[in-house]
Amino acid sequence: MNDRLIGVLGGGQLGRMLALAGYPLGFRFRFLDPADDAPVRYLAEQVVASYDDHLAVAQFGSGLIVVTYEFENVPVATARALEQHIPVFPPPQALEVAQDRLAEKRFFTQLNIPTAPFAPVDDRASLDAAIERIGLPALLKTRRLGYDGKGQALIGQRADIEDAWRALGGQPLILEGFVSFVRELSVLAVRGQDGAVACYPPVENLHRNGILYRSIAPAPGLATEVQLLAETYARRVLEALDYVGVLAIEMFEVEPDRTGGARLLANEMAPRVHNSGHWTIDGAVTSQFENHLRAIAGLPLGDASARGCAAMVNLIGGLPDVTMLLALPDTHLHLYDKAPRPGRKLGHVTVCAVDAERLAERLAVVERYVLASTK
Amino acid sequence: MNDRLIGVLGGGQLGRMLALAGYPLGFRFRFLDPADDAPVRYLAEQVVASYDDHLAVAQFGSGLIVVTYEFENVPVATARALEQHIPVFPPPQALEVAQDRLAEKRFFTQLNIPTAPFAPVDDRASLDAAIERIGLPALLKTRRLGYDGKGQALIGQRADIEDAWRALGGQPLILEGFVSFVRELSVLAVRGQDGAVACYPPVENLHRNGILYRSIAPAPGLATEVQLLAETYARRVLEALDYVGVLAIEMFEVEPDRTGGARLLANEMAPRVHNSGHWTIDGAVTSQFENHLRAIAGLPLGDASARGCAAMVNLIGGLPDVTMLLALPDTHLHLYDKAPRPGRKLGHVTVCAVDAERLAERLAVVERYVLASTK
Structure with missing residues (x-):
């Protein structure tokens, strides 16, 4: 009787609270998470494996009615591969947009949703050009894998540029104008x-x-x-x-x-x-x-x-x-x-x-x- | 790390809802239930064994911080045995009282809590005596293991006595006066x-x-x-x-x-x-x-x-x-x-x-x- 089995990519606290909310609705859960001490481990089935372990992902996907994720840095390729066989919600395109700060800001802009001013930074020259355009103070951020304040540096004045570049340079970045918000x-x-x-x-x-x-x-x-x-x-x-x-x-x-x-x-x-x-x-x-x-x-x-x-x-x-x-x-x-x-x-x-x-x-x-x- | 592990005798829906309420408080759960399709089976550890299987009860009790029960027909001896090593709440005496309708009614009476009139019935003669004292209509009930309306017979008039006795006689019974309640x-x-x-x-x-x-x-x-x-x-x-x-x-x-x-x-x-x-x-x-x-x-x-x-x-x-x-x-x-x-x-x-x-x-x-x- 697997007609109520939901698969979740990620087994952290969000997955744990999904399971606690889902049991009363009659669902069961299978999680995929590389950590063997994941917060879901005692209250649902867990496949302990990396998100790009094809064999484990196939095992995880077997018999599920739907796949979701509780962690937005799940590889998009994993979500797309699962989608060949099982509905995946939210749509993997949402993952794709959310995983890249530049794609995300461009997406908002396309939808006429205002954002702070931003510009892509791929090398030192484009950083200077971005600062020229946006002004200071500004935030230099990694485009991928930043969370909880990690992967960002405040450039308050010109003197901070070198430090910020040393800390983050060499990967795709975005410069965002520092917004004074309420x-x-x-x-x-x-x-x-x-x-x-x-x-x-x-x-x-x-x-x-x-x-x-x-x-x-x-x-x-x-x-x-x-x-x-x-x-x-x-x-x-x-x-x-x-x-x-x-x-x-x-x-x-x-x-x-x-x-x-x-x-x-x-x-x-x-x-x-x-x-x-x-x-x-x-x-x-x-x-x-x-x-x-x-x-x-x-x-x-x-x-x-x-x-x-x-x-x-x-x-x-x-x-x-x-x-x-x-x-x-x-x-x-x-x-x-x-x-x-x-x-x-x-x-x-x-x-x-x-x-x-x-x-x-x-x-x-x-x-x-x-x-x-x-x- | 078993310092938050709670043991529950019975793994039905009440146990399931205990676990769902307890995970957010940081507890973990181990259940003892003879059914291999118990409602808790997917969301917690379960020892599948009878409540009087001494070895299984010992295995169940190992490492628990406290034992409780979600089923009042757990053998009192099991609760008492566990109590030698681990706190058992509610106290096993409560089980003892609740498992026997006669003990329960007598307990209420001792505490000056009114009940319907009642009398013990152990044989045909005591049934007649009880009816004499309490009058009809009355309910004849088994003293133990009745639930959800099972193990009881309504004696509306004298003509019903034989049927009720045939259905329930031969085990400890109680006759209760039929109360007209709001x-x-x-x-x-x-x-x-x-x-x-x-x-x-x-x-x-x-x-x-x-x-x-x-x-x-x-x-x-x-x-x-x-x-x-x-x-x-x-x-x-x-x-x-x-x-x-x-x-x-x-x-x-x-x-x-x-x-x-x-x-x-x-x-x-x-x-x-x-x-x-x-x-x-x-x-x-x-x-x-x-x-x-x-x-x-x-x-x-x-x-x-x-x-x-x-x-x-x-x-x-x-x-x-x-x-x-x-x-x-x-x-x-x-x-x-x-x-x-x-x-x-x-x-x-x-x-x-x-x-x-x-x-x-x-x-x-x-x-x-x-x-x-x-x-």
Whole structure:
């Protein structure tokens, strides 16, 4: 009876939460992940192998109803090979776009979604040309495999150019104009096989040392116009890619233009469930994990409304006193079964409340405990 | 690293939902269940063996931090044997009381918790004496191993006595006076290792063919006095047993007495998470499953408040059109990965709403789909 078996490329915490959301819907799971200590290892079948091990990928694919991924650096070739035999959602083209910052920014631009100014950098000469065009400060970034603030260097002034080039030169790069933004928002949206779309309310994200530290949902004080703009952009991306599943887009909210119009600059997209959507497990009618599975399995989407106000705080590097945390009102713990290591996401805490004021009070207490343990 | 490994006797749907609630808290699970197609089989370690297989029980117990059970007909001797080495919660004495309807009714009586009139029946003569004392109609029940309406016979009039005796005679029985009740309620309460108690709001239960079909939470129109009485009784039981974990007590709400005082008759207790508490996954701040685990692991209890109104409908014997169900607002599916069989609980659906009126509307739609598939 494998008629409910879903294959997931990647067996990290996102895969773990997909499985936890999917068992109640009657699904079973098989993961492919090279790590033998992957967070999914105790709660589902796992093929321990590299993503480009053809034999292992074939074994992984056997008998699946659909394949998805929880990690956007899965080789596109692997997704394409699986697609010959099994539906793969989100479409591998989304992986292709999201894996290359330059392709991603060009894609946004094609869809009339504004971004920070950017230019490709392939050698020292094109870096100079890019700086000439974009100005400083700017961020030099690798086009591929950057995450959690890795693979980027800030060029604040001309004197920083050499250091940035030494750190990152010799691989395909992109220079991005440094944008002065009010805050970072992200919008999560899900599209079903029938083209139906549901959007979660945009959330406000705060990073620390390049790693997402906290999300507040819905983003406090968000103008309706900004929310609608974020949703419009998300729908545009979903439709352009004939997308199926959950998509996250990180955006910068910048000061309104001279006419007072709302402005959002798309920064990057993740063609998968996303850390800034973890609050939906406790704080939305349908979690991002359940909605991703509903979408890829051809089921109707669930309501993406928030139940009230929620905030998510990542547990990074170390774990707080769990007993203290669990004694707090409407506070929910989510651990990933990962060994502690500095900068590593080990879990998250969600705190919920009926309104933004009460949420802020509760969040302050949660953060006090969490920050004491962050490494 | 087995410092978070919890052992569960029984690997049915209750065990499955315990595991799904426990992984986010950082626990891992090992189940003991004789069935090789147990609902937990894909999502946790399972020892497939009989509950009285000493060797298997020893293997099961190795390295656990605590043992619990999700099935109240686990042999008390097994729980007692494990208790020599590992904490077992709820205490095996609770199993002992709950496994025998006579012991259970006597226990309620000792605690000044009213029940229907009852008398032990060991032979034909004591059946006649019991009928003499209690009157008719009455229910003749086996003292052990009855569930979902099995092992009982209604004696409406003297002419039914022979049939009831033929069906059930030859084993320890109990005769219970047939009580005319307004409705069945159940109260779920949880007690921590530190003695803290949290009570879920009482729910209204409806049975069909002796099997729980539907629960509504909180019980519609429940008088505060009745709620407090239910909680008082639950606390009395928890304290008398020095209980740790979730306990369910099924009660009959009967017409107020001549002075207008609220009256509840305790019918039976389940020393475990309970079907009438499944709504808590989607409808309470902390689910019964999470609270049971918090209790047995020595963590603080979570808030047992309802988030709004919720109803749970069991999927019995067959599955409804899942696509239709998932398209309904705030409707949540929970499947147990069990093969369909008439009368078997295959899953449940929870529907939530902000108030009782909206809940009733949504519930009517859910029930229409569910009843069409019930076998």
